[in-house]
Amino acid sequence: xxxxARALLWPAARHFLLSAGxxxxxxPFIWMLSTASKPQTEIFSSDLHLIPYxxxxxxxxxxxxxxxxxxxxxxxxxxVTISIFGLQVLIALPAAYALAKLRFxxxxxxxxxxxxxxxxxxxxxxxxxxxxLHKLGVLDSYAALVLPFTISVFGxxxxxxxxxxxxxxLIDAARMDGISEFGIVWRVMLPTAIPAVTAFGIFSVVAHWxxxxxxxxxxxxxxxxxxxxxxxxxxxxxxxxxxxxxxxxALVVIAPLVIAFLFAQRRFIEGITLTGxx
Amino acid sequence: xxxxxxxxxxVFAGRRPAARSAYALAAPAFGLMLLMLIGPLxxxxxxxxxxxxxxxxxxxxxxxxxxxEMFADRxxxxxxxxxxxxxxxxxxxxxxxxxxxxxxxxSGAGLRSWYRTIYFLPVMATLIAMAIVWEFxxxxxxxxxxxxxxxxxxxxxxxxxxxxxxxxxxCVIGIWQATGFNMVLFLAGLVSIPKHLYDAADIxxxxxxxxxxxxxxxxMLGPVTLxxxxxxxxxxxxxxxxxxxLTKGGPSKSSEVLIYTMYTEGFEFFRSGYGAAVxxxxxxxxxLLTLLKSALGNREVHxx
Numbered sequence: 174x175x176x177x178a179r180a181l182l183w184p185a186a187r188h189f190l191l192s193a194g195x196x197x198x199x200x201p202f203i204w205m206l207s208t209a210s211k212p213q214t215e216i217f218s219s220d221l222h223l224i225p226y227x228x229x230x231x232x233x234x235x236x237x238x239x240x241x242x243x244x245x246x247x248x249x250x251x252x253v254t255i256s257i258f259g260l261q262v263l264i265a266l267p268a269a270y271a272l273a274k275l276r277f278x279x280x281x282x283x284x285x286x287x288x289x290x291x292x293x294x295x296x297x298x299x300x301x302x303x304x305x306l307h308k309l310g311v312l313d314s315y316a317a318l319v320l321p322f323t324i325s326v327f328g329x330x331x332x333x334x335x336x337x338x339x340x341x342x343l344i345d346a347a348r349m350d351g352i353s354e355f356g357i358v359w360r361v362m363l364p365t366a367i368p369a370v371t372a373f374g375i376f377s378v379v380a381h382w383x384x385x386x387x388x389x390x391x392x393x394x395x396x397x398x399x400x401x402x403x404x405x406x407x408x409x410x411x412x413x414x415x416x417x418x419x420x421x422x423a424l425v426v427i428a429p430l431v432i433a434f435l436f437a438q439r440r441f442i443e444g445i446t447l448t449g450x451x
Numbered sequence: 452x453x454x455x456x457x458x459x460x461x462v463f464a465g466r467r468p469a470a471r472s473a474y475a476l477a478a479p480a481f482g483l484m485l486l487m488l489i490g491p492l493x494x495x496x497x498x499x500x501x502x503x504x505x506x507x508x509x510x511x512x513x514x515x516x517x518x519x520e521m522f523a524d525r526x527x528x529x530x531x532x533x534x535x536x537x538x539x540x541x542x543x544x545x546x547x548x549x550x551x552x553x554x555x556x557x558s559g560a561g562l563r564s565w566y567r568t569i570y571f572l573p574v575m576a577t578l579i580a581m582a583i584v585w586e587f588x589x590x591x592x593x594x595x596x597x598x599x600x601x602x603x604x605x606x607x608x609x610x611x612x613x614x615x616x617x618x619x620x621x622c623v624i625g626i627w628q629a630t631g632f633n634m635v636l637f638l639a640g641l642v643s644i645p646k647h648l649y650d651a652a653d654i655x656x657x658x659x660x661x662x663x664x665x666x667x668x669x670x671m672l673g674p675v676t677l678x679x680x681x682x683x684x685x686x687x688x689x690x691x692x693x694x695x696x697l698t699k700g701g702p703s704k705s706s707e708v709l710i711y712t713m714y715t716e717g718f719e720f721f722r723s724g725y726g727a728a729v730x731x732x733x734x735x736x737x738x739l740l741t742l743l744k745s746a747l748g749n750r751e752v753h754x755x
Contacts, residue, residue, distance in 0.1 A: 201584045201627070202576070204584065217593055267476035267477065267479070271474075271477040277470040290489065292738075292741055298488060300730060301494035304505065320487075321487050324480060326488065355476065386710075389695070400580075401692075404579055405583070408586075423581070426580045430577070431572065431576055434572070434575045
């Protein structure tokens with residue numbers, strides 16, 4: 174094979190292989206959309222077709238929203254993820270600043286503890302944390318969904334690494350101006366750290382919007398359900414009978430993050446793979 | 452003050468106002484760390500030596516009784532074996548596909564971010580919702596998979612309802628979900644390989660794509676690969692969502708996995724002590740993987 178022929182063939186082979194893989198990756202999304210757009214009779218037929226003969230997406234969405242209070246569940250998801258992220262920042266940033274820029278006895282020990290805690294998988298602490306929330310009497314509430322995640326050791330680690338790169342002069346200047354250490358965290362450090370906080374925010378929101386394990390354990394009440402729990406509940410009630418509305422509900426649950434991702438994919442990829450950079 | 456403070460400066464640091472505010476700034480975070488992470492970690496180990504059940508008025512230390520019961524339980528061994536099988540399939544699958552995809556994307560200029568976005572989509576999308584989509588695609592009668600098989604003249608299958616295939620169907624979902632994540636980590640690794648190494652390899656006569664991969668790319672990706680393998684393994688050990696919704700560990704325990712066993716014991720039967728013992732086994736594996744990574748990682752440093 175001549176060099177020229179190879180130079181022409183390789184891009185074609187590359188696109189062929191990558192497109193084939195991309196098709197496999199996309200198939201569940203395509204099939205979800207297709208099924209959500211089909212009326213019952215077309216879903217329960219052995220004749221496979223991608224484009225529905227009769228377009229029923231709006232009917233299926235209407236049914237899904239009628240059978241489950243999806244707006245409420247989306248709102249729950251929003252409340253929980255935003256509360257978790259807000260509290261994580263509120264608690265992690267001051268600690269990260271202290272670890273990065275202040276000298277105090279026990280600092281290295283505390284940082285070693287942070288590094289140790291990063292290694293603890295969330296499932297490992299589930300039983301004791303559940304018992305603790307039970308003792309506090311807050312199971313089956315927003316507090317139960319939010320409290321255990323208010324501490325993000327990974328957030329502390331990440332922000333500490335970032336704060337280390339902030340020049341000391343900036344902090345000294347702020348001290349000269351009479352800003353307290355607490356004020357420095359919010360008025361000097363936070364503004365310089367917006368990119369890192371954004372990346373951490375995406376990481377945190379995606380993780381907790383998609384979390385199924387913890388809400389499943391601590392919730393009983395239907396009206397507190399987060400989106401993943403709601404779609405699983407919908408499936409348990411309806412599976413085998415109404416796949417159209419079920420796929421429509423699944424579509425609604427993944428939509429907010431997927432749309433946000435498509436608009437800012439570089440930032441999302443950066444945020445979600447944060448754990449990969451440490 | 453000097454860059455490296457004397458021990459004396461450290462001791463007296465406690466009196467300086469900056470140090471006092473340092474403790475105030477760090478206190479909420481470290482209080483919560485003790486309450487939500489370190490305390491519970493110690494508690495789960497302690498609980499595994501008790502017969503505590505949620506709601507019981509009292510409990511007793513029963514030594515290793517939970518562990519004896521666990522090691523005598525057929526379900527525990529099935530669960531452990533299934534988890535290891537899952538890890539042994541998903542890790543190589545998702546690592547190899549992630550690496551392959553990253554290499555293919557990096558080998559040309561066209562449509563790079565387009566492909567990256569598509570392959571990353573499964574990482575983003577709520578796994579529970581997508582697992583339910585997979586369940587419908589695997590539906591014995593009306594599913595896409597069996598429909599395509601029938602169209603190709605092959606026999607369909609009840610993938611999730613058959614004890615011979617349920618775990619493997621879950622593996623496919625796991626690989627589908629993890630590939631994009633690994634791809635992004637490998638892409639970051641590939642980008643950081645200095646171009647002059649390829650030029651040097653060229654001069655040394657490494658002309659084929661394979662020899663360039665073998666001589667430059669693969670050795671330079673060593674540390675990244677090690678990291679991707681460990682993180683994939685730890686994530687695979689945590690498999691739970693799809694199992695809980697699609698198979699409930701069945702049929703006849705064929706897809707029972709460790710975290711699902713912990714969930715049923717700890718949160719459905721409320722046998723906290725026994726559930727804690729299962730958790731300790733899970734923890735031991737995660738710890739082993741972490742140690743393995745740092746042991747190998749230290750050796751790897753010389754090549755990087």
